[in-house]
């Protein structure tokens with residue numbers, strides 16, 4: 417008996433009954449406050465014994481535990497499950513919709529995500545976030561949630577646009593995991609007509625991405641070799657994405673987006689070095705007295721400066737929390753939407769204060785000035 421489908425439904429509570437062994441019943445629950453752990457309580461007539469185990473062991477644990485029982489009742493996110501072992505050792509599984517949407521406990525899965533389980537997204541399968549039937553692996557559920565969150569950030573913006581055709585550029589696309597997922601979402605799920613181009617400096621990465629796009633059958637997703645600052649597009653660009661493009665590569669991406677009048681910009685800057693190395697922190701000890709704090713503050717100030725410049729160029733800007741598929745857990749996403757509103761005093765102040773106190777004009781400031 418395989419419990420894969422039941423496990424993929426992320427059960428919050430399971431009761432094993434109709435015993436064959438020494439315990440009367442076993443109850444398995446998510447541990448409150450520790451979403452990655454389950455606790456199994458085994459009941460005898462007079463006592464209860466507890467054992468904790470990590471979420472990724474649920475399958476293995478359940479297989480063993482069920483050898484001592486004939487029945488499992490389980491409450492998952494989508495279904496209420498009933499598993500029975502007959503006297504002839506046949507396993508019968510039935511499930512019905514979990515209409516009460518049983519509280520998914522520590523897992524906090526109350527909302528419905530943009531990508532649902534069973535929607536097979538090839539890149540998510542390749543990333544081993546879901547299996548080939550679209551079941552999200554419990555241990556990768558957090559990643560699945562984060563990717564959904566990123567799609568929501570895009571959806572929040574495009575849902576207000578009465579537009580079916582989108583041209584998108586992804587600058588510094590690298591291995592393009594999210595690019596494939598975004599393309600899949602917009603074309604296959606949202607049914608939009610999307611042409612998307614990923615650009616990167618690395619030839620091997622570009623050819624691998626083109627092969628993957630072919631393998632997935634993504635006809636209007638292509639990858640090109642080139643430098644962000646030299647890239648020319650023969651069509652209007654509606655959205656510019658740039659995730660973790662290093663240091664000032666982000667500034668070139670933002671500059672291109674502004675120049676194209678792109679409606680939407682989604683940028684996650686990284687490797688901020690410019691302000692750290694060229695800013696004069698001597699007059700502002702509170703910003704740069706100690707090594708690591710200076711590095712962190714420089715990065716935040718740089719992103720504030722970028723956000724303020726985007727505002728100056730007629731964008732409404734939010735800063736949101738973003739994740740990285742490969743390494744650092746937290747990052748800042750600069751999301752900018754073209755709205756042609758007047759520049760706020762706040763953004764003028766940010767630019768003036770950074771340039772004035774730190775005696776530097778950073779790349780984006782210079783590029784936009786050249787326009």
Ligand SMILES: C[S@@+](CC[C@H](N)C(=O)[O-])C[C@H]1O[C@@H](n2cnc3c(N)ncnc32)[C@H](O)[C@@H]1O
Nearest residue numbers: 588589590616617642643644659660661662665
């Ligand atoms: C850290 S990787 C991020 C890849 C991907 N966007 C992601 O988030 O997983 C940064 C990528 O930006 C590319 N890159 C850096 N500067 C670039 C430039 N000036 N033009 C094009 N690509 C650039 C690098 O080659 C690298 O693949």
